[in-house]
Structures are given as C-alpha cells and as structure tokens.
Amino acid sequence: AQSVTQLDSHVSVSEGTPVLLRCNYSSSYSPSLFWYVQHPNKGLQLLLKYTSAATLVKGINGFEAEFKKSETSFHLTKPSAHMSDAAEYFCVVTLSGDYKLSFGAGTTVTVRA
C-alpha cells in the first residue's frame, strides 16, 4: 500500500519570498506523484506530476518539485510567492498501473502582503 505524509499543515510566507511544501511518500512499487492545488471553494487543479521521466519536474505558475528516491520525498517549491498562491496544496501518489489516488492531509498556504 502507498501513503503520503505532508509535513506541514500550514505554511505562511511573505509575498516575493520562496515557498517550500514538504511531502514524503511510502510505496512498495514505482510511484507516480502529483501535486494538486485547491483554491477556496473550488475544485482541484493539477500543478505538476512525476512519472519517472525526470526527477526535477516543472509545473504551472512557476512551481517545481524534485523526486528524491533515496529520501522518499517530493517537495514542492516556488522561488517567489504571489498573493494568488494562497490555497491548499495536496501531495498525491498512485501505484504504477493504478488510478486510485492517495492524498496527503494537505498544506494550507497563506501569503502575507
């Protein structure tokens, strides 16, 4: 079975400063890893995904994530936070060949002006 741990339930940053959201996973097989974002009262939108092609993955809106197998991590970063980045972020894992998503508990990002 696979599982996901998001290490921070809440992250607060100032506008223009870097954002780091931490995610560790456990999986017995080769995982696919995703980051989704949910803005208030909205559905979920895919930010980026790791599918074993490259360990550094670039996504939308300036976000990127690095897959580190030795550390079983898939942390999400952005060099400069914008007010529009205030949202909840979910780290998600699936097993190879499986479309069932296992979600982390989520990290709420607050951006201060």
Add this chain to the structure above:
Amino acid sequence: NAGVTQTPKFQVLKTGQSMTLQCAQDMNHEYMSWYRQDPGMGLRLIHYSVGAGITDQGEVPNGYNVSRSTTEDFPLRLLSAAPSQTSVYFCASTFGADGLGQETQYFGPGTRLLVL
C-alpha cells in the same frame, strides 16, 4: 467542453433521507471516481469505475452506492444519510488508458453536503 460537472453545489439533508449526487463528464473518459474531503484528512476514495457497467469500492465505501450505465455519468447515491456523511464530495475522471496510472485526473467543482 464543460469538463467534469457536479450537481447540486450544496445540499442539506435530514438523517435517514436519501439523495443522489450527480457527476458528468464530456471528455469520453473511461475512468471515473468519487472522493470525499474532510478537514485534515485530504481526499479519500469512495467508489470508482473503469468503464460503463464496471464499478468497485474504494477506501470508504460504506453508506454509498454507485452505478455506471453510460460513459458520461457516474452518480453517487446515499441511501440513508447519516451526520458522518457531512462532507464535500468530488468527482474525478481520466482516460485511464496509459496502463501506468500517470494520467492527469480532472476534478469537478464539488458538492457540499450537510446532514442534520
């Protein structure tokens, strides 16, 4: 192309009442699924379907039924609502064709359900 649509947006039920949450997609996706979102728990899989006529249980299926008579629609039924089913429900879909689980899944806007 409307993507994934869900109705209603919000619903209040009394304990014991039944209702159906609707989900539809116009992308010809084979794989559809239902999740519930509760504070501090992320999203958890309720039921899923790999194509018309085929459904299976997810992590938290108790109290919910599904059917898949067409590719487009995947309704979720609550036969006898309980306060523990107060949640936000999301429907998702994807082609489900790569055999690797790597395809992007598209989510609907959600249905907020309150059971009194």
